[in-house]
Amino acid sequence: MVKPMLNRFDKQVSHQAVQSLSLLGWSIYEPGRAPSLDYLLKRRSANPFGMDQDSTAPESDATWNALLDAYGFLTMDEFDLALLDGIRNGFFDRHLVEQRGLELDKRFKAAALDSSFQRAWATYHDSFDENQQEVLDAVYQSFIDDVQNITPLNLSGTITLFKELGRPDIAAEILRLYVASRGSDRELFNLKGYQIFGDLKDTDVIKAFADKYASYPQDKGNPETILLRMAEMNGWNPEDIKTLANLTVDEYYQLLKKTKGRDLHRILATCLQFDNIGNASDEMRAISRLAKDALRRIGRESNINALRVKRYGIDVSQVEHPDLPADESQAADS
Secondary structure: OOOHHHHHOHHHHHHHHHHHHHHHHHHHHOOOOOOHHHHHHHHHHHHOOOEEEOOOOOOHHHHHHHOOOOOOOOOOOOHHHHHHHHHHOOOOHHHHHHHHHHHHHHHHHHHOOOOOHHHHHHHHHHOOOHHHOOOOOOOOHHHHHHHHHHHHHHHHHHHHHHHHHHHHHHHHHHHHHHHHHEEEEEEEHHHHHHHHOOOOOOOHHHHHHHHHHHHHHOOOOOHHHHHHHHHHHHOHHHHHHHHHHHHHHHHHHHHHHHHHHHHHHHHHHHHHHHHHOOOOOOOHHHHHHHHHHHHHHHOOOOOHHHHHHOOOOOOOOOOOOOOOOHHHHHHHHH
């Protein structure tokens, strides 16, 4: 089911799909024998390089760590989460899988240009040699060389390594360099995007990311940007919800009328998703209600729009279809 969605990407994307689907399927369908989803999502993924300042790994986790190291599985990423949704739902969201696959494809191609960071970490993982300084030098230099391709989770693991081995000064330097080098990517520093992994754990990383994200101008005036960002991230923050709930029906109407193609469908899906959330807040329900009121107004404009809005649960009963042929009129009412 997934393979045709990935044919245009680097073969490593398909390889990861096979690897992750096998592991996730094992975890879901043989929970008594496999590592639990809680472990895969939170424990291992919160510390992608096996570093944890707070505690030694429990015996059960240590066993899974060894097995998954041998399997070549390091950490859950957003591509894996899209695959996990497909296993749980019984079908795969083509748009989501292709989107996450494209992101992974870009990372693989970037890594092919310079994989020194992963090779440097191999000096830590792959022996019990007394080579602390060699490991630190290799990881530091590779980090400097490859900073544009290093994920926040890998950053956190790197900083933990330097702190644990007595070099907090280098850890601080690495963090400053990362924030300065990646400053153009605003959403990279949005901590809410990492909650699915059990949060970033290093307190210095958390503070640096929070401070950097707070330094950006807050985009509160463009509902289209907010809704498309929510669709892209598959999530939201309280400021987004408050802004969208305080819009008028006319503003939703204008937005839906001017938006075309995939963006229109993504915006509608984002607005109407709150109907399916059991614990939705009043503001979330307001977003759905306002969008439906705008759809109702659009449906009343013409016979064709009355048909179009029906797919979103809007029945414009006042609109008749006198100008449609009899067979189309019946189809419209069915």
